[in-house]
Amino acid sequence: MTSTLERATALPPLQLGGLTVDPAVVLAPMAGITNPAFRTLCREFGAGLYVCEMITTRALVERNVKTLQMVQAAPGEADAFSVQLYGVDPATVGRAVEMLVDEEVAGTRPAHIDLNFGCPVPKVTRKGGGSALPWRRVLFGNIVRAAVRAAGDVPVTVKTRIGIDPEHVTYLDAGRIAQDEGAAAITLHGRTADQLYSGTADWSHIARLVEEVSIPVLGNGDLWEADDALRMVAETGCAGVVVGRGCLGRPWLFGDLAAAFAGSPRRTLPGFREVAAVMHRHATLLAADQGELHGCTDFRKHVAWYLKGFSVGSDVRRALAMVSGLDELAELLDRIPDQPYPEAVLGAPRGRTSQPRPVALPEGWLADRDDPRPPAGAELETSGG
Structure with missing residues (x-):
């Protein structure tokens, strides 16, 4: 069953280096969710870029068996296999990218690599990783540079949040640095780390980042329906959207997004x-x-x-x-x-929710933004988040 809504203006394809993403829709990595089966299912409903679960660079470099299994491409992904990496040490990140690109440890050469600087989970931030890391802007730049150099012609993108909290905002510096170091695009989740997944995403920061950088900016946060994506693009000028929790139990959302970004008013309401x-x-x-x-x-x-x-x-x-x-x-x-279909649930949040709480950080983490040293003990030994 489908419904019809007001027709929208079509959104141009997203260009990431030599990779064209049409429609400009990306499936966000989600631990335990975005495995090959779910990526295949979502792709059956609509085109886009479907990113695997987060892969830890240390575990990949050490050839952890579970990580090597997780990083395998699904059937049909040969031309658009997308990997997200988590890492805190430039040398380790660079080596992991080399393995993906040159050794093809995933069974195929990835078409796209994303770097995770948005994870707000306390076990990550208390060691200086995830959304805490962009505060150390020199280290952040060194990691992006290492990944871009190792990737060669494979586009590297960055995903981050507004900042640690309202007093420690990082996204504008992160956007400028990522651009200067050769990133093909940057994704911004419209929340700070201390918000976790609470409250409402503030899309105004996405619009501000669009003004600040010339590389494509992708918007993320509270995209529950295709028309939320249209509204985000209209309000912020972002070049595309990254969808996470909104597709849980609703993989046909990617069909709606494809229709919406093609200018079609059709929306799916399955019985x-x-x-x-x-x-x-x-x-x-x-x-x-x-x-x-x-x-x-x-x-x-x-x-x-x-x-x-x-x-x-x-x-x-x-x-x-x-x-x-x-x-x-x-x-x-x-x-x-x-x-x-129960229309009352349309536009309602899905997946994890949480209350805001102060971000756990290493002692002295905020003292020196230009400290280039990787945070001690922040490397994760397992992939997935």
């Missing part, structure tokens, strides 16, 4: 039978990658997102939360009556 088919397809893709038991177990986390707003009996919900096989999943979904 439950259509949603059930998508759920089974998702679980089938996971099972193909991980085996049926592990794939269905992994799928359980998605069930509540898909069912949000639908009328479903508590016994079926409980059973779906423990589903272990594809036939069992199909039987349980058949027990749910068909019904229209």
Whole structure:
């Protein structure tokens, strides 16, 4: 089922070096979510750039088995495989990029590499990583430079937040430095690290960054519907959007985004039978990658997102939360009556929420913005976030 909304002006494709992204839509990396199965599912609904789960540079350089498995391209990604890296040491980041580009450890050469400077998780920021790191602007520049040089003709982009908190804003410096060091684009999430995922994203900072730099700026934060993306582009002048939580349980959002950025008013409102088919397809893709038991177990986390707003009996919900096989999943979904899409949930937040809290930082972290030394102990040993 589809609905129609006011027609919008088409958005030009996004150009990242030699890579054209059309429509200018990027799937944000999400730990435990943006694996090959989910990326494949989303791509079936609409074109765009679909980024894998965050890969830790130290774990990649040390050839950690789990990380090498996570960094594998999915079928159909040969020409647009996208990797996000987390790292705090320029030498390690550079070596990880070399492995991806020159050794093709992912099984294919990536078409795009993103650097994560936006993670607000306390276990990361308390060591000076993630969204804390751009405060150390020299170190930040050294990391971007190392990645760009190692990448050669593969475009490198940067993702960050407004800053640590309202008193320690970093995004304008980060944008200028990233541009000077050769980054192809920068993504800004319209929250500070201390907000985590609380409150409302402030898109005005995205507009300010667009004015500050000449490289493309991508907007991120509170994109729940395709029309939110159109509004963000209209209000900020950003060159494209990065979508995270908004697609949880709604991979067809990428079809809506493709339509919206092509100037079409069509939007998808699937009935439950259509949603059930998508759920089974998702679980089938996971099972193909991980085996049926592990794939269905992994799928359980998605069930509540898909069912949000639908009328479903508590016994079926409980059973779906423990589903272990594809036939069992199909039987349980058949027990749910068909019904229209619950429009009351449109535009509502999805996924993780949190209360704002002070950012945990290393002792003395704010004292010297030009300290080039990598933060001690900030390297992560596992990928995914």
